[in-house]
Amino acid sequence: MAKMILKPGDKPSPRTIARMAALRGREPDTSDIPEASRDELKEIARLAREKRKKKMFSLRLTADAIRWWQELGEGYTGVMARLLEEAAFHPEWIRQCLDSQRGGAP
Secondary structure (H helix, E strand, C coil): CCCCCCCCCCCCCHHHHHHHHHHHCCCCCCCCCCEEEEEEEEHHHHHCCCHHHCCCCCCCCCCCCHHHHHCCCCCHHHHHHHHHHHHHHHHHHHHHHHHHHCCCCC
């Protein structure tokens, strides 16, 4: 069995790359994984729906900012949502915006 966990930003060694290349084209061995029951599949589906569920959120923007976003065309609110979600993984973006809002260094 080969187990490799690579996270974003990891730099795999040449040995790891060679091991991964050797696995290319091989079917994964799932013989040790039990079949999911009907109830388990229902719960997985429920959790997936819950994760996709979106809630309404109100945000105050200047008229210029709204115009700019709307000029992106259909789907601009989805882009806004993805940017806000991505910001959670980049706290430096938040700090930079807060600093500039407080009159600190950009």
